[in-house]
Amino acid sequence: MPSDTRALTRAARTRAKTEDIPYTAARETELAIRERMDADGESYEEAEAFVTDPGNQLLCEKCGWTVGMVCPECPGCGCYNHSCTGWRHREYMHPDERAELEAAEAECPECGGDTRTGYDCTCDR
16 A cells, blocks of 8 residues: 555545544554554554554654553653663663663672672672
């Protein structure tokens, strides 16, 4: 369903009528479904289920978090991951960011040694 065909227009009109939404919003939804189908190789039904799921709506354009990723322990999205210790941030972090955070947490604030092994830390802990 390319963006310049009558099939897209028909699908958008049908969606607008059945969901009682503006045509432009229905067209954007149909285009998002097509984009997901092309990118991930999903069927129309799978792509539609993902795109129309309220939990997958974009919460923050800066970090790309969706409504389903909201952390219950902080005031917002992934932009707060440096000041929040919530488990959601670790779950959605890039592996490189997660490794950096774990290394920073393992460093002793007093001597700078590695607290994971206990051998490098010279403090009385």
